[in-house]
Amino acid sequence: MEKPPLKIPNFIVLTLTPLLALILVPWYAFTVGFDAFAWGVFAFYMAATGLAVTAGYHRLWSHRAYEAHWTLRLWHAVWGACAMQNTILHWCADHRQHHRFVDDNDRDPYSAPKGFWHSHVGWIIRKQNNFTDDFANVKDLQRDPIVRWQHKYYLPLTIFTNAGVPLALGWWHGQLWGALLLAGLVRLVLNHHFTFFINSLAHMWGRQTYTDANTARDNGLIAFFTYGEGYHNYHHLFQWDYRNGVRWWQFDPTKWVIRLCSWLGLASQLRRPPVVQIEKARLSMQLKRALEQLEHATEPDAWRTRLEEAHRQFLAALEEFTHFRQELRLARQQFQEHLDRDRQEVKRRYAELRGELARQRQAWRLLLAELSGMELARVRA
Ligand SMILES: [Zn+2]
Ligand SMILES: [Zn+2]
Structure with a gap:
């Protein structure tokens, strides 16, 4: 060519x-x-x-x-x-x-x-x-x-x-x-x-x-x-x-x-x-290779059953574990969000009360100053 x-x-x-x-x-x-x-x-x-x-x-x-x-x-x-x-x-x-x-x-x-x-x-x-x-x-x-x-x-x-x-x-x-x-x-x-x-x-x-x-x-x-x-x-x-x-x-x-x-x-x-997807791919390749090896094994059928069963159980355990971990992560995240919300609410209330306190203190001082000003005027008069 x-x-x-x-x-x-x-x-x-x-x-x-x-x-x-x-x-x-x-x-x-x-x-x-x-x-x-x-x-x-x-x-x-x-x-x-x-x-x-x-x-x-x-x-x-x-x-x-x-x-x-x-x-x-x-x-x-x-x-x-x-x-x-x-x-x-x-x-x-x-x-x-x-x-x-x-x-x-x-x-x-x-x-x-x-x-x-x-x-x-x-x-x-x-x-x-x-x-x-x-x-x-x-x-x-x-x-x-x-x-x-x-x-x-x-x-x-x-x-x-x-x-x-x-x-x-x-x-x-x-x-x-x-x-x-x-x-x-x-x-x-x-x-x-x-x-x-x-x-x-x-x-x-x-x-x-x-x-x-x-x-x-x-x-x-x-x-x-x-x-x-x-x-x-x-x-x-x-x-x-x-x-x-x-x-x-x-x-x-x-x-x-x-x-x-x-x-x-x-x-x-x-x-x-997701990790489970990656592991699944790896496991299925391992199973495939293992099954290929069976050509030379004694009792290949018994081996095939054992391999497939172990593979199935392994996958089930993997799936359950990753599912549980995912739920845990989600719950933790939700809990954290809740906590953050609460924290923000506490901060807001704190600022609100402190502001109110400052306003009342100022009003009180002004009132006292006004009073002493009046007394001063009276003494002068
Ligand atoms: Zn590429
Ligand atoms: Zn390439």
């Missing part, structure tokens, strides 16, 4: 930047050397651009997993442009298409069954079917003026953040090229491929903890490089959860940052499914 034609600008960026990094960075390291300042700018850029893609492009805009204050949206829009993975609109249109038609070679833009190379980078550098070019699946995002602004000024924004800012910082610091090479170039290459891993490796290596309906995998090692996005099997089942690493110990800095932003008042309405 003949390959689709190359997308020249994408091809140039994606081949030239790693090549330049491989040549220029070692050369500069040997001849001049990178100082702590350059490494500091690099670290900031890694965090800002990586999180703009995961917390911004992915979880906020593609999946609407939470709401963000305009300052946070602006921040992610600017650093997202710096990541050079196309505009919010393009990225999210592709990504929503990916979730909707996952593994469908004709409709998933980075369908994993087409192979590592295609899902990693091939889909970007070759012209594909243009099913998302009309932005029909991102109409909600087009209403956001920040998203429209980023789409319009994408090119100047990428140039400004990738070259302008590091050069200005380097010039100010007295070492012109260090920050540009590390924060501009190396960071860009790393950030590109770390993100691409989510489309390639996270659909190949790892466990299918929650579903085997698609190729997505949970992989802690990939999560480490992708700011928490390696828990991709979970993500494909509960895509609007603001977390990807759903268990507290799973490495998901993106979810920690989103939660931090919510404490700071920058993010709200963080969405997550």
